[in-house]
Amino acid sequence: MNNRPSRPEPPLLPLRAFAAVGAVLVVLVLLGFLKEERREWMAHQQSFRQLEASRAVSVDERRAAETLPVELRQIVVPELGTVDRCTSCHLAVDDPTYSGTNLPFSYHPDHDVHPFERFGCTVCHAGQGRATTAEAAHGNVPFWDQPMLPLEYLEASCGRCHDPVDNPAAPRLAEGARLFEEAGCRGCHRLDGWGNQLAPDLDDSQHGEPRSPDWLVEHFLDPSKLVPESAMPRYGFTETEAKALTLFMMSRRMPPVSGYHASRRILESAESGARLFESRGCAGCHSIGGSGGDTGPSLDHVVTRRTEGWLVSHFRDPQAVSPGTVMPEYGFTDAEAHSLVLFLQRVHQQGPESLRFSVQLSAEQRGERLFKRYGCRGCHGASGEGGVPNRNSESGEQVPPLKYVKEGYTLAELKDRIRTGVPVVNKLDPNGPEPPLTMAAFGDRLTDPQLDDLVAYLLSLYPEGEELDW
Structure with missing residues (x-):
């Protein structure tokens, strides 16, 4: 006779709960499996x-x-x-x-x-x-x-690898870059390390929330509509121009590239070579068409004296090709070196007048380029006519024109005003707000020859024979 106590039956509630949890897990596993088997990309591949x-x-x-x-x-x-x-x-x-x-x-x-x-x-x-x-x-x-990116703004991404003005496949991006310079945006905004900082720094990718393309277009068409307190004037851009500027701005907020992709910044062309020749100051030592320095040889027909390979190697590493040369190493990429050769070939074949660059221009023409480059036209007008609104400024609540500086300043005074700027603009109403637009100092940005060129341009704006109503 077995006197051992019988084992108690387990409670039914925990067993049922365990069974329910197990069933739920099985269902979830099956659902997960079915979801994996029905992913969008699988359906597309089928x-x-x-x-x-x-x-x-x-x-x-x-x-x-x-x-x-x-x-x-x-x-x-x-x-x-x-x-x-x-x-x-x-x-x-x-x-x-x-x-x-x-x-x-x-x-x-x-x-x-x-x-x-x-x-x-x-x-x-x-x-x-x-x-x-x-x-x-x-x-x-x-x-x-x-x-x-919407297809309408896809060209913006070209600016990640390529210079915006140097890509024939992105004409609207190039137009946006041109408008940015022509409208004088650098007069208030800094970009690529230079320009004024009266308005948001466009080099600062962390400044504010990223704006949508639609917001940017609307802002370029009518700045005060979206930002009532904005000092940015209404430039009268067309919708096409506003979209081109939007493309350019979108291209500036994209992550940078490096290595091979960065090496495609400059596409090989004679036009790129002409810009490099000017921006790197090659005319300081070399002449073309009788203009420029004489430290180095004339470059009018250098392509007949040197092979293309020699020239490319020389531009990349001058000392390796010409030991003892005073020409510095500029760090040109292969594409930039080839562009310089294409530029020199164009000069040889068609003459220097086929590609205009600063050393061939008059002082007034060089000054006009500086006027555009440093954004002066953004406040003073495309031709120095003034009229851009500047709330509560004593000059009629507008930025004053520059057409008449010949009457109001001596040469020394005009140069001094450009060097030191106008950090404080006098108020029309002493109790009113500060005028938002001031003038930056350019003394640390312009060389003496550049200052001379800029002053020559400003003096050339004077409307000879016009009677002034003072």
Whole structure:
């Protein structure tokens, strides 16, 4: 007879709870599995299989289409630090037979110019390359501040690798860069390390919240409509011009590139070479067309005396080619060196007048360039006519014109005013607000010859024969 006590039956409630939790876990696992099996990119790849099979013209092609692997595809570009999975859905970007096909199976034109394996996708299109859903990949999600660029503003990304004015494939970006300089924006904004700081510093990518393209366009059309207290005048830009400026501004907020991609900053052209010749001060030692220095040889026909390879090597490393030369090493890239050669070839073939640069200009013309470059026209007008609003300034609440400085200043006074600036503008109403527009000091930015050129230009604005109503 077994006298051992019987084991008590376990309570039913914990068992049922355990069974319920287990069932829930099984359901969640199944749901997770089904979700993984039904991801957007998988559906696109299944559809692409069917499309490929329908286009097959042989048994082998059909079999190849039906056995296309369904897998995540990605392009890794270590130099850019990008991992782009866009081709998990966009499966025909490199197949021209899909030209005209609807997204996501459309062909990407000109992909040979920017090979996918070297550039990926997001360096041009922006968005979130590692994402695996369309919404996240296009960047329309919280905490991602670089959504995919609308096609209308795609040219903005060209500015990451290329000089905005040096890319024939991005004419609207070049127009935006030109308008920025022509409108005198540097008179108030700093960009690329130079310009005034009366308004937001455009080199500071952390300044404020990133503005949408629509906001920027509206701001350029009518600044005070969006920012009532803004001192920025209404320039009368057309909508096309406002969008070009927006492209240029968007290009300045994009992350910089390095290495190979940065080396494409300058595209090889005679025009680029002319700008380099001027900006690096080559005319200080070399002459072209009888103008310039005589420390180094004349460059009018140097391409007949030296080979292209010799010139490129000389521009890259002068001492290696000409030991003992006084020419410094400028750090030219290969593209910049070739551009200088193209410039010199153009000078030899067509003469120096085919490419105008500062040393060939008169003092007044050089001064006009400085007037534009330093943003003076942003406040004083395109031709020094003044009239830009400046609230509560004693000069009629406007920035005064420069057309008549010949009457109001001696040469010494005018140079001194440019050197020291006008840090405080007298108020029309002593109890009113400070006028928002002041004049920066240019004494540490202009050399004496540049100051002479700028003064020569300002004096040339005087309307000879016009009776002044003082």
